Amino acid sequence: MSMKEEVRNMKLSAPEMASSAAEVRDRALQLAAEKLEAEKEAVFAENAKDLAAAEAAGVAPAIRKRLKFNEEKLADVLAGIRILIGLPDPVGKVSLDRELDEGLRLVRVSCPIGVIGVIFEARPDALVQISTLCIKSGNCAVLKGGKETANTNRILFRLIREAAVEAGLPENALLQAEQHSEIDELLACDREVDLLIPRGSNAFVQYIMNNTKIPVMGHADGICHIYVDKDADLSKAVPVIVDAKTQYTAACNAVETLLIDRCIAPEFLPSLAEALRKEQVKLYGTEEAAALTGCEVIGEADFREYLDLAVSVKLVDGVEEAISHINRYGSHHTDAILTENAKTAERFMQMVDSAGVYQNCSTRFADGFRYGFGAEVGISTGKIHARGPVGLEGLVTYKYRLFGSGQTVGDYASGRRSFHFRDLT
Amino acid sequence: MSMKEEVRNMKLSAPEMASSAAEVRDRALQLAAEKLEAEKEAVFAENAKDLAAAEAAGVAPAIRKRLKFNEEKLADVLAGIRILIGLPDPVGKVSLDRELDEGLRLVRVSCPIGVIGVIFEARPDALVQISTLCIKSGNCAVLKGGKETANTNRILFRLIREAAVEAGLPENALLQAEQHSEIDELLACDREVDLLIPRGSNAFVQYIMNNTKIPVMGHADGICHIYVDKDADLSKAVPVIVDAKTQYTAACNAVETLLIDRCIAPEFLPSLAEALRKEQVKLYGTEEAAALTGCEVIGEADFREYLDLAVSVKLVDGVEEAISHINRYGSHHTDAILTENAKTAERFMQMVDSAGVYQNCSTRFADGFRYGFGAEVGISTGKIHARGPVGLEGLVTYKYRLFGSGQTVGDYASGRRSFHFRDLT
Numbered sequence: 001m002s003m004k005e006e007v008r009n010m011k012l013s014a015p016e017m018a019s020s021a022a023e024v025r026d027r028a029l030q031l032a033a034e035k036l037e038a039e040k041e042a043v044f045a046e047n048a049k050d051l052a053a054a055e056a057a058g059v060a061p062a063i064r065k066r067l068k069f070n071e072e073k074l075a076d077v078l079a080g081i082r083i084l085i086g087l088p089d090p091v092g093k094v095s096l097d098r099e100l101d102e103g104l105r106l107v108r109v110s111c112p113i114g115v116i117g118v119i120f121e122a123r124p125d126a127l128v129q130i131s132t133l134c135i136k137s138g139n140c141a142v143l144k145g146g147k148e149t150a151n152t153n154r155i156l157f158r159l160i161r162e163a164a165v166e167a168g169l170p171e172n173a174l175l176q177a178e179q180h181s182e183i184d185e186l187l188a189c190d191r192e193v194d195l196l197i198p199r200g201s202n203a204f205v206q207y208i209m210n211n212t213k214i215p216v217m218g219h220a221d222g223i224c225h226i227y228v229d230k231d232a233d234l235s236k237a238v239p240v241i242v243d244a245k246t247q248y249t250a251a252c253n254a255v256e257t258l259l260i261d262r263c264i265a266p267e268f269l270p271s272l273a274e275a276l277r278k279e280q281v282k283l284y285g286t287e288e289a290a291a292l293t294g295c296e297v298i299g300e301a302d303f304r305e306y307l308d309l310a311v312s313v314k315l316v317d318g319v320e321e322a323i324s325h326i327n328r329y330g331s332h333h334t335d336a337i338l339t340e341n342a343k344t345a346e347r348f349m350q351m352v353d354s355a356g357v358y359q360n361c362s363t364r365f366a367d368g369f370r371y372g373f374g375a376e377v378g379i380s381t382g383k384i385h386a387r388g389p390v391g392l393e394g395l396v397t398y399k400y401r402l403f404g405s406g407q408t409v410g411d412y413a414s415g416r417r418s419f420h421f422r423d424l425t
Numbered sequence: 426m427s428m429k430e431e432v433r434n435m436k437l438s439a440p441e442m443a444s445s446a447a448e449v450r451d452r453a454l455q456l457a458a459e460k461l462e463a464e465k466e467a468v469f470a471e472n473a474k475d476l477a478a479a480e481a482a483g484v485a486p487a488i489r490k491r492l493k494f495n496e497e498k499l500a501d502v503l504a505g506i507r508i509l510i511g512l513p514d515p516v517g518k519v520s521l522d523r524e525l526d527e528g529l530r531l532v533r534v535s536c537p538i539g540v541i542g543v544i545f546e547a548r549p550d551a552l553v554q555i556s557t558l559c560i561k562s563g564n565c566a567v568l569k570g571g572k573e574t575a576n577t578n579r580i581l582f583r584l585i586r587e588a589a590v591e592a593g594l595p596e597n598a599l600l601q602a603e604q605h606s607e608i609d610e611l612l613a614c615d616r617e618v619d620l621l622i623p624r625g626s627n628a629f630v631q632y633i634m635n636n637t638k639i640p641v642m643g644h645a646d647g648i649c650h651i652y653v654d655k656d657a658d659l660s661k662a663v664p665v666i667v668d669a670k671t672q673y674t675a676a677c678n679a680v681e682t683l684l685i686d687r688c689i690a691p692e693f694l695p696s697l698a699e700a701l702r703k704e705q706v707k708l709y710g711t712e713e714a715a716a717l718t719g720c721e722v723i724g725e726a727d728f729r730e731y732l733d734l735a736v737s738v739k740l741v742d743g744v745e746e747a748i749s750h751i752n753r754y755g756s757h758h759t760d761a762i763l764t765e766n767a768k769t770a771e772r773f774m775q776m777v778d779s780a781g782v783y784q785n786c787s788t789r790f791a792d793g794f795r796y797g798f799g800a801e802v803g804i805s806t807g808k809i810h811a812r813g814p815v816g817l818e819g820l821v822t823y824k825y826r827l828f829g830s831g832q833t834v835g836d837y838a839s840g841r842r843s844f845h846f847r848d849l850t
Contacts, residue, residue, distance in 0.1 A: 012752060015776040098797055104786065106796060113808050114778065194808050215640065215809040236831030243833030327437060349826050351440040353539065361529065361829025370837070371531055371825070372523055372846035383538050383619050383822040384640040385810040397808040400796070401774050404786025406661030408668030412795070421797035 003185035006175055007192040010140045011115050013170045018112040018138045020169055022089035028135050028167035033081045035159040036128070040074055043159075046151040047124065054148055067149050069124040069156075077128040083374040084136050090392040091138045097424040101417060103405040105424070110396045112138035114194040117186050119208060121200035122146030127153055130197065131160050131174060133377055137395035140170075142186060142193065144177040146200075154178070187212035197378055202305065217390065219381035221331035222252030223305050224363040227259040227322035227348065229339035234268050236360060237338045238275045244336070244362040246279045250307050252379060253334050253356075253366040257303050257312045259322045260289075265315050269293055276311065285313035303329060319344050323351045330354060332381045334366040334388075355381060355388035428610035431600055432617040435565045436540050438595045443537040443563045445594055447514035453560050453592035458506045460584040461553070465499055468584075471576040472549065479573055494549040494577050502553040508799040509561050515817040516563050522849040526842060528830040530849070535821045537563035539619040542611050544633060546625035547571030552578055555622065556585050556599060558802055562820035565595075567611060567618065569602040571625075579603070612637035622802055627730070642815065644806035646756035647677025648730050649788040652684040652747035652773065654764035659693050661785060662763045663700045669761070669787040671704045675732050677804060678759050678781075678791040682728050682737045684747045685714075690740050694718055701736065710738035728754060744769050748776045755779060757806045759791040759813075780806060780813035 001009075036043065047069040054064050096108035116139045120126045127145050134141035145153035157176040164173055177186060186193065190213040198208040198218050205220045226244060228237050244255035260269055265288075273283055273293035283295035290297045295313060303312035316322045319337070326335050334356035337348040349357040356366045366389060368376025373391030380386050386394035411417040426434075461468065472494040479489050521533035541564045545551045552570050559566035570578040582601040589598055602611060611618065615638040623633040623643050630645045651669060653662050669680035685694055690713075698708055698718035708720035715722045720738060728737035741747045744762070751760050759781035762773040774782040781791045791814060793801025798816030805811050811819035836842040 012749070015748070015752065015778050018778075019775045100790075100795065100797065104790075209638065213634065215807070217809075233831070239833055240831055243835045247833070247835045247838065323440070324437070327440060345828075349824075350444045353440050353443075354824065356825045356827060358827040359829060361827060361832040362834050364834035365525075365529075365827055365829075365832070366825075370525065370834070370844065372525065372844065382640070384642075387822050388825045397812050399774075399779065400781045400791075400813045402781060402783040402786060402790055403770075404784060404790075406658070406665055407786040407790070408664055408672070409787050409789035409795070410668045410672045413672065419795065419797065 003177065003182050004189055004192070006172070007115065007142060007186070007189045010142065010172050010175055011192045013172050014112070014114040014140045016170045017140050017173045018091070018114070020138060022091070024168050025135055025138060026085050028164045028169055029081050029085050029132055031163035031166055032132060032135075032160045033078050035163050036074065036078065036156070039155070039159055043069060043074070043152065043155050046155045047149070049151045050149045059148065063122070067122050067124070069149075069152050073125050077125050080129055080375050081132050084132055087136070087374050087392060090136070090396045094425065095398060099422045099424055100419050101407070104407050105403045107401045107403070108398050109401060110398045113395055113397050115140045115142065115192060116395065117142045117144075117189070117193040117196045117214065119144045119183060119186070119196065119198045119200075120146065121204055122148040123199070124149045124152040124156055126199050127156050128160065129375060130199075130377060131157070133375055133392060133395060135164060135169070137392050139395055140173045142175045142177060144183055144186060147180060150178065184211070187214065190214045199378055215385070217380050217382065217386060217394065218378050219252060219331070219333060221305055221381070222254070222333045223256045223303070223329065223331040224253055224333055225257045225259055225322075225326050225330055225335040226255050226363065227316070227319070227326070227335070227337045228261060228264065228268065229319060229337055229341065229344055230261040230263050231341035231344060232264070232338040233340050233360075234264070237268070238272055240338060240360070240362050241272060242275055242279055244364055245276065245281055245311055246309065247362070247364050249309055251364065253363050254307070255311065255363050256305050257314065257329070259314055259316045259325060262315045262317055265292055269313070280309050282310040283313055284310065286315065288315045289313040300325070300329065305331075319348055323348060327351075327353050333379065334358065334363045336361065336363050355379070428602065428607050429614055429617070431597070432540065432567060432611070432614045435567065435597050435600060436617045438597050439537070439539040439565045441595050442565050442598045443516070443539070445563060447516070449593050450560055450563060451510050453589045453594055454506050454510050454557055456588035456591055457557060457560075457585045458503050460588050461499065461503065461581070464580070464584055468494060468499070468577065468580050471580045472574070474576045475574045484573065488547070492547050492549070492574050492577075494574075498550050502550050505554055505800050506557050509557055512561070512799050512817065515561070515821045519850065520823060524847045524849055525844050526832070529832050530828045532826045532828070533823050534826060535823045538820055538822050540565045540567065540617060541820065542567045542569075542614070542618040542621045542639065544569045544608060544611070544621065544623045544625070545571065546629055547573035548624070549574045549577040549581055551624050552581050553585065554800060555624075555802060556582070558800055558817060558820060560589060560594070562817050564820055565598045567600045567602060569608055569611060572605060575603065609636070612639065615639045624803055640810070642805050642807065642811060642819065643803050644677060644756070644758060646730055646806070647679070647758045648681045648728070648754065648756040649678055649758055650682045650684055650747075650751050650755055650760040651680050651788065652741070652744070652751070652760070652762045653686060653689065653693065654744060654762055654766065654769055655686040655688050656766035656769060657689070657763040658765050659689070662693070663697055665763060665785070665787050666697060667700055667704055669789055670701065670706055670736050671734065672787070672789050674734055676789065678788050679732070680736065680761075680788050681730050682739065682754070684739055684741045684750060687740045687742055690717055694738070705734050707735040708738055709735065711740065713740045714738040725750070725754065730756075744773055748773060752776075752778050758804070759783065759788045761786065761788050780804070
């Protein structure tokens, strides 16, 4: 069967998956956790094959680390599944219950999106995380993982799918794509797949976005800013900036550009530069910034996402210039202001057009777990549907149910009857 | 200035528009209503030019009717604006307020999407409707109307824009595109325009969807179904079907396909056919349907959106076959079941994958005004962001504001601090 046919069959099963009971979905998660635990040695053995192949192929150690699926990763995904089981069912929530007229009642109720396509680069834990989120939310899922962890993905997928079927979910609620060519086949399934979630590098996500008509949820860039205002408490500023830059440099929510209020720069910037250099951070910046720190000079159009121990620095004339720099050069992900002035903070948070706008804390907080969502599908820099860290809420939509007793529109158009719109909740 | 430059400037003004006070936006709407009323003779005169040109060009009377902007259309749009002014502000609504830890508070607050591109075929009232919805929701808007009403659009746009600026909204919050070539220019502005709303024919919407990377909200097809179950109250069925088919045939929510439970077909279908023919409705259907009604035979793959006094008919074996026909051939818009059996209705409403699932009423109810939304931007058959009739809610997104006091992620990662996630609302 071709990919398209398989996904079409999945689409026809999606309403069955969507109407499965919450207990059945939670039971599938429970079984998945048990199977992963019971079969962990087999999983680790498959992962060892992938790691050996990667080493033989000369894959860099930093990337090999991401391919690894060991006791620690297993413990993380099991903890994630347990949290997920404990979360309330996102399906069937009533967000509007309105009597339009006597005997004509409109109810808006949440339901799964349907068929989710997930394409991720080499990170086996992402397979577990996202497939379990899809199960919990009643969605069918097509999963395409990176070929570097093909063996690990295969066994993880098999265990999770077995759990789903054993619990009573439809046979074709979960599908694994293994061939690289299947990515493009999947991207062409715009009548069958309702939403695509890519997880991977900037270039990878950009490729997906440019090559499909299916809605894509995710982010390509993460150029996060911290603006240090003249009213900042400078004793807090250094640790927050060091954390945002160094705590995990490969993350999309790490800070990449520092904007410093010109009037505090001479006092603050040299000590900040020293603190950052102590952590091996390389500084780039405008000529003015270089004069105060000795950093390498680059133009602001060259400020970029380093995903590394490097940061750009620019001096600005207060919060307005900071706002306009961020809205022009940022990626609408997460941007922070450090200030004790509530009015300045309000202006910044109002005007900066990003999913996350922070006052006096690290940009690294932009994360589904840290927001208390229990798990995240990814972080969206789009404004349509879901924005910022996306948890279960991002995997549901809604439908309108209208219960009547023979009503016709003609009666209302002619004035024989009229609506009274009474909200029942 | 090129279209792209103009839209880029608009994008940079969008945060200013987004932070405008609700009173200012309502004042702009009030002024717009006053100007439209005061200048109505000038508007009608411009419209007369468009109508004369259309007649000279041989445009069909049915289409010319849509181009008309007269006292009646004016009264409709003024009533719409008055309702809009009375609706609560969709901006600034808090949907999550959570203390993550002592002194670290996360607030999710609704905000305008930013820049909305609206492309509509010849319907001057749509210009007023959508631009006022954008003003109410704090969005900037680029409007491109059909060339058939260029004169009417120009004066309507001028009056609304003057009202916005007089009320104190940004100069470039509203922009009109008048050249046909500007449609493609607008479709290429994927970094500047956050959402596109096309209003027009199936082919027109499809063209937009196929030629842009900007998210599109709308619907191309409207193939709505009514399934008449064996437990239907047949005395209600005929008027509901006649209404759904004939009350306004050009609407996307008019019924296009009738599915009749096989076991009631011999009794019911001949009388239904008679009632429909009395209203000049032409019937098409499967051989079985033809045997009972004498309609023209067509295959179910040829069932289509007629937007006219015509309907397709098919016999099915109960609700399951109805569901699978609808999910396969429908357009996920609005589908109804006629039955007195609550269990059968529940199954239908659960399994049919459409924005609207109705029991015992006409599909023509799928409309923002009839749902009590006050106004609608359009009807979405997509599942991402907004589904079904879309009112003001569909024009806002949200951002996460995080208020801290120097917190770093390192402290939580190392276990020195931990989250307590306390919802404050």
